[in-house]
Amino acid sequence: EAGVAQSPRYKIIEKRQSVAFWCNPISGHATLYWYQQILGQGPKLLIQFQNNGVVDDSQLPKDRFSAERLKGVDSTLKIQPAKLEDSAVYLCASRTFYDTDTQYFGPGTRLTVL
């Protein structure tokens, strides 16, 4: 079974530029999560999707961050415009609807904002 795929693995941008991350969850996983992990800290949930609907985006900075999950499969997370404090690893995770506790993580995208 293929795992959660993410791209790119690394991204370096200047502040005020835009960036987008892509995630492909494990096949059949209805629930998808985006986390932000600042260096030396645990991941923090940004947004949770159930199929193509948003379940929880309470910690997403909506003035600059947006996410979508068209057709309930792949997802993109966008930052526009980026700030220095957005430098972090962005992790995508997924789980099945029935295995409702265990999340499986992708390798993450390391973003550096200069």
Added chain:
Amino acid sequence: AQTVTQSQPEMSVQEAETVTLSCTYDTSESNYYLFWYKQPPSRQMILVIRQEAYKQQNATENRFSVNFQKAAKSFSLKISDSQLGDTAMYFCAFIPNAGGTSYGKLTFGQGTILTVHP
């Protein structure tokens, strides 16, 4: 709100020895799940072990076992026969099983860096 605390920023152990990582949590929920995740330098977050709060028996997975003390809200991870490949950041995490939008929302601790020395 739930909180997860890992009080050991860094730990080290000699290869083949045993090490225990500590985790405490705070919640008013009665039913929940606890996890230990491992994150090596490659950044891939890997599930090590999970524990269901309603089960009194401590979970074990090969060399990994937990000591779950529900009343004390403590959930420590014991790694036996440590191997070089165990070197990683270890995160304790919590999910309430309370329905609603909090269902499936992981809360992580700050992490413990474990280094296994040859």
